[in-house]
Amino acid sequence: MHILERSNLVLRSGQYDEEFNSMVAIRLEGIRKAFGTVEVLNGIDLTVEDGEFVVFVGPSGCGKSTLLRIIAGLEEASAGELFFDTKQITNVAPAQRGVAMVFQSYALYPHMTVADNMTMSMRLSGIPKKQRRIRAEEVAEMLQLSPLLDRKPAQLSGGQRQRVAIGRAIVRNPDVFLFDEPLSNLDAALRIETRVGISQLHRTLGNTMVYVTHDQVEAMTMADRIVILDQGQIAQVGAPMDLYHHPANAFVAGFIGSPKMNFIPVTEVSRGKNSLRLALSTGEEFELGLHLTHDDQVVLLGIRPENLKVDPDGQIAGTVTAVERLGSETLIYVAVGDATYVEKSTSDISPSIGGSVRLLIPDQPVHLFKANGQAIAHETILPPR
Amino acid sequence: MARKLGRTLSDDLGRWTLITLALIFVLLPIVWLAIASVKTRNAALAIPPEFIFTPDFSAYARIMSGGFLGAFQNSLIIALSNVVLTLVLGVPAAFALTRMHGKVQENLSFWLLSIRMAPLFAVILPLYVLFKSIGLLDTPIAVSLAHLTLTLPLAIWMLVTYFRSIPVDLDHAARLDGANALQILWLVIIPIARPMLASVAIIVFIFSWNEFLLAFILTSRNAQTVPVAVASLAGTMSFDWPLIAAVSVASMLPALIFVGFAQRHIVSGLGSGAVK
Ligand SMILES: Nc1ncnc2c1ncn2[C@@H]1O[C@H](COP(=O)(O)OP(=O)(O)OP(=O)(O)O)[C@@H](O)[C@H]1O
Numbered sequence: 001m002h003i004l005e006r007s008n009l010v011l012r013s014g015q016y017d018e019e020f021n022s023m024v025a026i027r028l029e030g031i032r033k034a035f036g037t038v039e040v041l042n043g044i045d046l047t048v049e050d051g052e053f054v055v056f057v058g059p060s061g062c063g064k065s066t067l068l069r070i071i072a073g074l075e076e077a078s079a080g081e082l083f084f085d086t087k088q089i090t091n092v093a094p095a096q097r098g099v100a101m102v103f104q105s106y107a108l109y110p111h112m113t114v115a116d117n118m119t120m121s122m123r124l125s126g127i128p129k130k131q132r133r134i135r136a137e138e139v140a141e142m143l144q145l146s147p148l149l150d151r152k153p154a155q156l157s158g159g160q161r162q163r164v165a166i167g168r169a170i171v172r173n174p175d176v177f178l179f180d181e182p183l184s185n186l187d188a189a190l191r192i193e194t195r196v197g198i199s200q201l202h203r204t205l206g207n208t209m210v211y212v213t214h215d216q217v218e219a220m221t222m223a224d225r226i227v228i229l230d231q232g233q234i235a236q237v238g239a240p241m242d243l244y245h246h247p248a249n250a251f252v253a254g255f256i257g258s259p260k261m262n263f264i265p266v267t268e269v270s271r272g273k274n275s276l277r278l279a280l281s282t283g284e285e286f287e288l289g290l291h292l293t294h295d296d297q298v299v300l301l302g303i304r305p306e307n308l309k310v311d312p313d314g315q316i317a318g319t320v321t322a323v324e325r326l327g328s329e330t331l332i333y334v335a336v337g338d339a340t341y342v343e344k345s346t347s348d349i350s351p352s353i354g355g356s357v358r359l360l361i362p363d364q365p366v367h368l369f370k371a372n373g374q375a376i377a378h379e380t381i382l383p384p385r
Numbered sequence: 386m387a388r389k390l391g392r393t394l395s396d397d398l399g400r401w402t403l404i405t406l407a408l409i410f411v412l413l414p415i416v417w418l419a420i421a422s423v424k425t426r427n428a429a430l431a432i433p434p435e436f437i438f439t440p441d442f443s444a445y446a447r448i449m450s451g452g453f454l455g456a457f458q459n460s461l462i463i464a465l466s467n468v469v470l471t472l473v474l475g476v477p478a479a480f481a482l483t484r485m486h487g488k489v490q491e492n493l494s495f496w497l498l499s500i501r502m503a504p505l506f507a508v509i510l511p512l513y514v515l516f517k518s519i520g521l522l523d524t525p526i527a528v529s530l531a532h533l534t535l536t537l538p539l540a541i542w543m544l545v546t547y548f549r550s551i552p553v554d555l556d557h558a559a560r561l562d563g564a565n566a567l568q569i570l571w572l573v574i575i576p577i578a579r580p581m582l583a584s585v586a587i588i589v590f591i592f593s594w595n596e597f598l599l600a601f602i603l604t605s606r607n608a609q610t611v612p613v614a615v616a617s618l619a620g621t622m623s624f625d626w627p628l629i630a631a632v633s634v635a636s637m638l639p640a641l642i643f644v645g646f647a648q649r650h651i652v653s654g655l656g657s658g659a660v661k
C-alpha cells in the first residue's frame with residue numbers, strides 16, 4: 001500500500017477538518033474491569049504520549065480489546081480514571097472523545113456503499129451529502145479506493161474492506177486512532193503490506209495511535225512502545241528492543257522474540273565473586289562468568305535461540321531431534337532430558353538428526369529468573385581485551 | 386458432456402414431477418373452489434360434478450350486495466394495523482433485549498414467549514370482559530389488539546434471534562460515528578434486518594387475516610371479519626355454496642398481494658450481501 005504520499009496535503013484541504021489535528025496524550029489511572037465476578041483488568045496505569053504509536057500485546061483473553069474499548073468509551077471501566085491530555089473523559093460519550101477505531105471484523109455497514117460507510121460520522125453530524133462525497137473521494141484516493149466508492153462491502157476483497165475500515169477512521173480526522181487486531185483476517189503477504197501502510201499512516205498523520213495485537217512481530221515492527229499485558233495486568237512497558245534485551249520477567253522474555261526464548265530449569269550450586277555455578281536437572285553442572293547483584297536464588301535460565309550455540313565445547317549434552325532450514329537461518333532442535341531447546345544459527349552447517357551435540361551457553365546475553373518469574377539483575381564480567 | 390447433459394435432464398425430470406405433484410396437491414382445492422364460485426347453486430352441489438357448464442358470476446355480484454365489502458374492509462384494517470403495531474412495538478423491544486444486558490433482559494425473552502404457550506381459551510374470556518368494559522367490543526381495534534397479544538411475542542422472539550446474529554461491533558462502530566441508540570436501530574439494524582422484518586410482516590398478516598376464534602368472539606355485526614362472515618354463511622338455512630366459494634376466492638387476493646409485496650424485500654435483502 002503506497003498510501004499517503006500526499007495525504008497531509010489532502011487531509012488539510014477539506015472543509016470538514018479545518019481545525020488542526022490535535023495530538024492527545026492518553027492517561028490511564030488504576031483502570032479495572034470486571035464482568036460479573038470475573039476480573040479482566042486489575043489496575044492498569046499507563047500513559048501514552050501524544051503522537052506515540054503504542055501496541056498492546058498479550059495472549060488471547062488477557063484483556064487487550066477490553067482495555068481498548070474502555071479507551072474508546074464502548075466499555076465502562078469498573079474503577080479508575082481516564083484522561084485525554086488533562087481532561088477527564090471517563091464519562092464522555094464515545095463519539096465526543098475524538099477517537100476512531102478499526103475493528104478486527106472491520107464492522108462495515110453491509111447495506112451501505114463504501115462512500116457511505118466512510119462518511120457515516122459526517123452524516124450523523126448533519127453534513128450535507130455533497131461535502132460528504134468530496135471527503136470520501138479525498139480519503140479514497142489516499143487509500144486507493146476511488147474506483148470502489150459505490151460498491152457494497154460484500155463486493156470487496158478482504159484487503160479492500162480493511163482499507164475501507166481504515167478510511168472510515170481517517171475521514172473523522174480523530175485525535176486518537178485505535179486498532180483492534182486489524183490485520184488478523186488478512187493473508188500473510190497482505191498483512192505485511194498493510195502493516196507497513198499503517199506505520200506510514202502514523203508517520204504522515206502523527207496522531208496518537210493505540211494498536212492491539214497478539215502477534216509479537218507486529219508489535220516489534222510497528223511500536224514506539226509496547227505494552228505487554230498478562231492476565232489483566234501490565235507485565236512490562238518499553239521500547240521493542242528494550243523488551244527484547246531486558247525483559248523484566250519470564251513472561252515477557254518468552255513472549256518477545258521468535259522462536260521463543262529457551263527456558264532451562266537450573267539450581268544454583270555456588271556463587272563466586274565473578275562466577276555462577278548452576279546445575280541442570282540432569283545433574284550436569286556448568287559455570288557462567290556472571291556477577292549477581294542480588295541474593296535471590298536463580299531457578300530459571302533464559303537464553304534466546306540466536307545466542308545458543310551448537311559447539312563441541314558446550315556445557316550441555318543433547319540429541320538433535322529436528323532441523324529446519326529457513327534459508328537465511330537454520331533452526332536446530334536439541335533434546336536435553338525431557339526438554340527441547342532451539343538453536344538458531346545463520347550458518348548452514350547442520351548436524352544430522354539423532355546425532356549427539358553439545359550446546360554452548362555463553363556468559364552473555366543470558367537471562368536469569370527467580371522463583372516468582374522476575375528477572376534477576378546481573379553483570380557480565382567481560383574478559384580483559 | 387453428453388452424459389452430463391443426460392444426467393441433468395433426468396434430474397430435471399424428477400424435480401419437475403415433484404413440483405407438479407406438489408402444485409396439484411396445493412392448487413386442486415383452490416381450483417375446485419374457484420370453479421364452484423362460478424357455478425349456479427344447483428350445479429355446485431350436483432353429484433357427479435359437472436365439468437362442462439356455462440359460468441355464472443352472480444355469486445361475485447352477491448358479495449357486493451350482501452355486505453361483504455364491510456367484512457373485507459374490517460379484515461384489512463385489522464391485519465394491516467396488527468402488522469404495523471407488531472413491528473413498531475416488536476422491533477425496538479427486540480433491539481433492547483439483544484443490545485442491553487441485565488437480569489431483566491435475560492428472563493424477559495423467555496417470559497414473552499411463554500405467553501404464547503397459554504391456550505387461547507384461557508385468554509378469550511378475560512379479553513371479552515376487558516373489551517366489553519372499555520366499550521371496544523365489536524370494533525376492529527379490539528380484534529387487532531387481541532391479535533397483537535399473540536403476534537407480538539412471536540415477532541419479538543423471531544427478531545431477537547435475528548438481531549443476535551448481527552455483530553455487536555456494528556453497534557460499536559455506529560456509536561463511535563456518533564449514533565445514539567435510536568439511530569443505530571434505524572440506520573444500521575433495521576436496514577440489515579429488512580428480510581426478517583418482511584418475513585415477520587407476512588406471518589403476522591396471514592395470521593391476522595385468517596384468524597377466526599378471537600374475531601368470532603369479539604365481534605358481532607359491525608366489525609365482522611371475512612372468516613367470520615364466511616362461517617356465518619354456512620350456518621344459514623339457504624346454503625349458498627357458490628357465494629361461500631366466491632368469498633373464499635376473493636379473500637385470498639389481499640393476502641396474495643401483501644405477501645407478493647413483502648416477498649420482494651426478502652429477496653432483495655438476500656441479494657445485498659451477508660453481514661460479515
Ligand atoms: N462482555 C463480556 N462479558 C463477559 N466476559 C467478557 C466480555 N468481554 C470480554 N470478556 C472476557 O474478558 C477477557 C478479556 O477479553 P478481551 O476481549 O479483552 O481479550 P483479548 O485480550 O482482546 O483477547 P483476543 O486476543 O482473543 O482478542 C476474556 O476472558 C473474555 O472472556
Ligand SMILES: [Mg+2]
Nearest residue numbers: 064065066180
Ligand atoms: Mg481482542
